[in-house]
């Protein structure tokens with residue numbers, strides 16, 4: 001059976017063989033619990049976790065004690081947002097975030113709203129970028145947290161973290177970023193960006209699913225955070241639960257590899273992405289979603305006039321695996337809140353394709369994907385002219 005070309009790297013990525021090789025010993029011979037302090041099994045597991053913590057910390061200019069391992073970015077976002085709110089509510093109950101955030105940020109914010117916190121959700125500009133003036137105007141004396149993502153998971157737009165961080169620092173408001181799509185793809189520096197909290201995950205960067213981390217600043221200022229998981233007091237009491245050394249080792253290895261290969265790989269992905277966009281131009285009536293250059297190198301998100309997005313996705317499915325601009329909730333299909341936030345109409349939001357190009361995609365993949373898209377759109381336009 002011939003597998004389709006995988007172009008959905010914002011959803012998840014395969015584990016790199018080099019990452020898997022680094023993980024394997026920790027499933028079998030070196031299977032100890034890092035919390036076991038009385039024997040070699042525990043010590044070697046703890047040493048592996050510590051090395052990984054150092055690698056991850058160094059990759060963002062943090063210190064090892066500032067890395068809290070979690071099950072992924074969803075958990076890290078929940079710990080950051082709810083943890084800051086709970087620990088700082090006596091100082092204020094106002095939180096600022098962005099309309100294009102992942103639901104793993106918006107939903108914890110909405111949950112806090114239900115508990116009596118006030119949440120300002122800033123709109124974005126038509127190119128998907130934050131309006132820094134609006135951010136500055138939104139900050140109040142009772143604002144305790146700003147949460148603005150690093151790279152968008154649908155349109156790939158990169159927010160200006162350094163400028164946002166400078167504004168937050170000036171107003172003495174904590175700054176959190178969801179960097180699930182950014183780690184290993186763009187340089188991240190918690191000092192230059194004035195970050196106080198940053199959520200990371202492994203499975204978008206060729207590590208396995210089920211591992212992530214929250215960076216929590218320890219000095220200038222020391223972030224006050226309330227644990228959301230209670231138990232054995234692991235991770236400095238901030239996240240109880242036995243650590244998972246194979247996943248942690250794989251996560252660190254994946255980030256290390258991605259950062260070492262970033263300059264060449266970014267250029268290669270950008271080249272493939274731009275070639276795909278150029279090749280699709282003869283379709284006519286196609287619209288780029290998100291800023292043309294301030295975006296992840298492997299991201300292309302576009303809307304096509306007069307096409308039914310679900311029909312297009314189904315038509316492409318034997319050749320290409322990718323996503324469209326609709327989020328299927330349990331009950332209904334809704335247009336993407338990100339595409340709506342940049343001002344796309346419902347029909348254009350539905351008629352969108354998100355190409356997520358990654359490490360294992362070749363030039364041949366891209367040319368085959370472009371050809372399949374051209375053919376499928378043309379045949380849909382012939383059979384269903386101007387369908388919504």
Ligand SMILES: *Cc1c(COP(=O)(O)O)cnc(C)c1O
Pocket residue numbers: 010011071072073074075102104149151152153178179180181200201202203204210211212
């Ligand atoms: C994938 C993703 C998440 C969720 O991460 P998990 O590790 O799967 O929980 C959160 N935010 C963004 C921007 C993402 O792309």
